[in-house]
Amino acid sequence: MEKYSLLLFDLDDTLLENSSWFDDGLVQTLAEHPLTKGMDEQQFLKKIKQPPRFLIDKLVSGELTTFEFKRERWKSALDSFEVNIPCRTIRS
DSSP, X not given: OOOOSOOOOOTTSTTTTTSHHHHHHHHHHXXXXXXXXXXXXXXXXXXXXXXXXXXXXXXXXXXXXXXXXXXHHHHHHHHTTTOOOOGGGOOO
């Protein structure tokens, strides 16, 4: 087994969601998934990367945990395209 000198955890999405391969993978997934097929993938990408201010405020004030914020952010983006999924089923 290989030994690693460094192991990074992306707890707040600063590494993963700012990469082009994340964008490409999300766009491809949205284009192929039955619930999101036909959706404007670029517009969704914009919405997921720019969550509503009220969610950010709730995170900052402690009303939402980081995990809850991530779920609410995805739900908000999906809701804006009338893709209604129960929040408890969204995993980030």
